[in-house]
Amino acid sequence: MKTTRNWFAAISALALMTLLSAGASPTKMHLHLLKAEPAADSTIAQPPSVIRLQYSEAPQAAASRIKVLNQTSGSEVAVGAAKADATDARILVAPVTGKMTAGKYSVVWRAMSNDGHVVRDSFHFVLKSDR
Numbered sequence: 072m073k074t075t076r077n078w079f080a081a082i083s084a085l086a087l088m089t090l091l092s093a094g095a096s097p098t099k100m101h102l103h104l105l106k107a108e109p110a111a112d113s114t115i116a117q118p119p120s121v122i123r124l125q126y127s128e129a130p131q132a133a134a135s136r137i138k139v140l141n142q143t144s145g146s147e148v149a150v151g152a153a154k155a156d157a158t159d160a161r162i163l164v165a166p167v168t169g170k171m172t173a174g175k176y177s178v179v180w181r182a183m184s185n186d187g188h189v190v191r192d193s194f195h196f197v198l199k200s201d202r
Contacts, residue, residue, distance in 0.1 A: 101184060101188050101190060102126050102127055102128050102130055102182055102183075102184040102188065102190050103126065103127050103190065104124060104125070104126055104127075104180070104182075104192060105125045105126060105127055105161075106124075106125040107122075107123070107124050107125070107178065107194060108121075108122070108123040108124075109122075109178075109196040110196065111194035111195065111196070112194070112195060112196065113196045113197070114196070114197040114198075114199060115196060115197070115198055115199065116199050116200055117198075117200060118167065118171040118198055118200075119167055119171075120166065120167055121164050121165065121166050121167060122137050122139065122150065122164070122165045122167060122178055123156070123162060123163070123164050124137065124153075124162065124163045124164075124178075124180060124182075125159070125161055125162045126161050126162075126163070126182060127161070128161060128184055128185070129155070129160035129161050129185070130155075130161075130163060130182035130183055130184060131182075131183045131184070131185060132153055132154050132155045132163060134182075134183035134189075135153050135163055135180070135181060135182040135183055136153060136180065136181045137150055137153045137163065137165040137178065137179075137180050138150060138178070138179040138180070139167065139169075139171075139176055139177070139178055139179075140176065140177045140179060141171070141172075141174060141175075141176055142174065142175040142176060142177055142195070143174040143175060144174075147169075148167060148169040148170075148171055148176070149167075149168045149169030150165045150166065150167055150168065150169065151165055151166040151167075151168055152165065153165040163180075163182065171198055172198070173198055173199055173200055174197070174198060175195060175196075175197050175198075176195065176196055176197070176198060177193050177194070177195050178193060178194055178195075178196070179191075179192075179193040180192060180193065
């Protein structure tokens with residue numbers, strides 16, 4: 072019995088070392104945001120017509136959400152439902168249907184991977200002009 076436990080511990084340690092040496096950290100093993108439009112911490116001249124988020128893997132669009140919050144007023148900007156991009160399932164697109172005025176905005180997102188793991192995060196951008 073002790074030999075079996077030692078063998079299991081040795082195999083587990085070897086597997087963990089292999090994953091870590093290959094550059095796989097726990098945060099990289101789950102879905103994560105690769106790119107956003109508008110970009111995080113950017114300043115844009117015109118209000119975006121869509122929010123486009125590209126992930127490391129295809130999220131479940133029906134279980135994913137994108138919100139846009141006006142940091143100045145504290146109000147939420149109307150955004151349509153997030154849908155998978157027709158050309159790349161790793162990209163979620165949500166149309167911005169509400170009015171945006173100059174100021175700082177937060178994009179708050181929630182995405183679910185195919186294994187059911189939910190990831191939440193946010194980023195900011197600044198809008199210089201009104202729509």
